[in-house]
Amino acid sequence: MDAGTRNRPTVLDTAVTTAKRRARVRAPELVGRGWLNTGDTTVSLKDLRGKIVLLDFWTFCCINCLHVLDELRPLEKQYEDVLVTIGVHSPKFVHEADPEALKAAVERYEVHHPVLDDPELTTWQNYAVKAWPTLVLVDPEGYVVHVAAGEGHVDALNTIIKELIEEHDEKGTLHRGDGPYVAPEPQNTTLRFPAKAIVTPGNTILVSDSAHHSIVELEADGETVIRRIGTGERGRTDGLNPTFSEPAGLTLIPGTQTVVIADTVNHLLRSLDLDTGEVTTIAGTGEQWRDGETDGPADKIDLTSPWDVAWWNGGIAIAMAGNHTLGFYDPNTNQISRLAGTTVEGINDGPADQAFFAQTSGLAADEERLWMVDSETSALRYLENGEVHTVIGKGLFAFGHKDGDAEEALLQHPLGVTVLKDRSVAISDTYNNAIRRYDPETNTLTTIATDIAEPSDALQIDSELIVVASAAHKLERFSAAATKIDGEEHAVKRPSTDIPSGQIELAVIFTPPTGTKLDERYGPSTRLEITSSPENLILEGAGVSTELVRVLRINDQITNGVLHVVAQAASCSDDPADEHPVCRLTRQDWGVPVRVVADAPTRLPLLMGGMDEAPPAAT
Structure with missing residues (x-):
């Protein structure tokens, strides 16, 4: 994820790796706008003296941060009587600084620890953080003992936590017992943070009900439930009582009753037989790709957070959000291959194998082009004849809500893209709470609808757009009328x-x-x-x-x-x-x-x- 900057001497300038070799540097106090998951109680490091404290600096747009949330779950469970995890939410996008949006994200991603709302990046800067995610371990006496950026640090954390338990048990400075986490009241809605939707051959609507870890089939009205596929529990079981983990993208294999599902947090592709309701794993090992082979038998190749899928060129294109690439699944040979990208995060056009992407989160195909939205660069792009082209998007740190000529138009962390019947493209402009329409004929962007709670996908049925209003937990209907938005360009706050x-x-x-x-x-x-x-x-x-x-x-x-x-x-x-x-x-x-x-x-x-x-x- 994007790196930040430092602008004054801070605690991390002298932190070291293990409990036995640490400098005695006091952890700065936690400062922010407020707290979530504490029952409205303010938490201080002084209050946590006697506990091992793990600070997780994150922002909810960041796929690497979401990976770390999942990595930490077993560690939090193993050491629940001595370890207190604190999520420090330091936002990148303007929308992420909205306290209601943060509250929704904490529920959406099942964050089961206290979260400090740090919209001005005060605590971020006090700890000299430069990247999302960053983990900081504080010992029971309030001193920093370990710092790590990125993913894959659970083994190191586990080792150091064991050292700290041994050391502070001997010193009598370790206090066991419950931490400050207070679970919020659960909300009961038919859908909970739905992600993507498609129309089935029977003219019903299939929705990935992400936070309920299931797939829901609705009548054409978009409200009446026909059936739910999945138990609702997080898992990866196949069969007639399947389990999923935050499923997202859906696509139909033409001429069949088979739907391919991007089972995002499981790092798998699953297939659903619409006739029987049976679910089968078709690609991925269940392990997250970190390095190594990207091409080979589908059941032998690791995937990484497949966020969306689309039928294209005789197979399934995969938005591999976790490593900023596009993958391809061939159902005839049961092979997976790298379609485009290098794993470098950014915008770089040209030959597919040299292109940079940034957390591609939405795919849609027409006869010639594979359209995509890159959420981290707020970009609309397409792949055609082996070349990647950017239509809208200026890079990792520029975004906004502005219509007009595509070269000057701005989006904010879009998650969905839809090819419409007139060959224009609808963009689910998620953090602008809007649906935008790009016209390739005029190379212009307009706004179709606003005040939608985090739209993540859209369908066209007749003259209407059916929009997945993810944070409103429902589907909404809109006409194709457009209004011009002349907004301002935003940039990441960090210098x-x-x-x-x-x-x-x-x-x-x-x-x-x-x-x-x-x-x-x-x-x-x-x-x-x-x-x-x-x-x-x-x-x-x-x-x-x-x-x-x-x-x-x-x-x-x-x-x-x-x-x-x-x-x-x-x-x-x-x-x-x-x-x-x-x-x-x-x-x-x-x-x-x-x-x-x-x-x-x-x-x-x-x-x-x-x-x-x-x-x-x-x-």
Whole structure:
């Protein structure tokens, strides 16, 4: 997810990796607008003295943050009497700063721990956070003991928590018992945060009922329930009583009664037989892809948060939101392959295998084009004849609500796209609470409807649009009349990181978790890929290497841009007696907004996991 910036010396400048090697640096107090999941009670770190506290800096637009929420669930359960997780919500988009939108997101994603609403990024900056997600571990005496950015850190956290329990049990400073979490009152609605919808061959409407972990078939009125497919419990069971985990995209295989479902949190594709109601897993292993093969037998290839699916070119195109790529499933050969993308997050057009995407969340196809919306770059794009093209979208940090010529038009985190009967394109502009219409003939964008609670998909039935109003928990109907919106451009609040023209050292900091070492058995254990927008921001040093430190030469003719950084490190357990060591790949991507100035620091540290050296004080 996108990186932020630092702007003064803070606690993380001296944090280290383990409880036994920590600097005695007090964790800053938690400051924000308010709290969720605490029964309206304010929580302070002083109140939590005696508990191990895990701060999860997140924002609800971020797929990596959603992955971490799921990774932490078993850890929270295992240590529920000593560990208190606090979600610090520091928003990227304007919509995410809306307290009602945050409240909805906390319910939607089943966040079962207290959440601090940090709309001004005060606590984010006090902890010198640079990326979503970032995890900070605080010991029972209130000192920071570990910091990690990105996903895949549960093993390291588990090791350090065990160390802290042992240490503070001996000191008598560990207090067991319940934490401050108070569950909100459950809400009872037929649909709960529905995600996507399609029309079936029987002219009914099939809806992915995401928060109910099920699929619902409705009459054409969009309200009357015919049947519910799924038990409502989170799971991954096939058969006539199936379970899902936050299913989203749906698509029908033409000429059949088979619907393909993007079972997002399970990292699977499932098929539904509309005649029998039976569900079968057709692609994915259930494990999240982190590295390795992307092409091969469908049941052997890991997927990563498939968010939407569409029938295109004789198969199923897959919006692989979790690693910023597009996948393809061939039902005839039962093979999965990479359709487009490199895993770098951003906007880069051109040949499909060189394109950058940013959390593609909606797909729709016509005869020639595969249309898509990239939520993190607020972009409308399409794939045609092996080339990717951007119609609307300016990058990771620019968004808004503005109609008119496509080159100047703005969206805000769209999640759905629909090809209409006149070959124009409807966009579910989710964080603008609007439906927009792009006309390829005139290359213009207009607004069809507003005041829709987080639309995530739309269908055209006759002259009406049936819109999945996700945060309103229902389908809504609209005509195709358009009104012009002349809104303002927004940008991410966080200031850019200052870097100098000329040489700068970019260092990704990673320390293997206690009891592990970098895995060098089959070659280099680390990988670093650096690119930029615009491309000529970096004159020398871009590309791929196996070292986590790189010297770049920055163009003094460019004043602002984005550094795209993807780093990974493989580490394995370091016990000589263990014949089969446990290995873990840690991976993080950053989109660092930068400003080129004359007197900036000549070193840019990015923390991926732990810290065995202190970065220089911020200026």
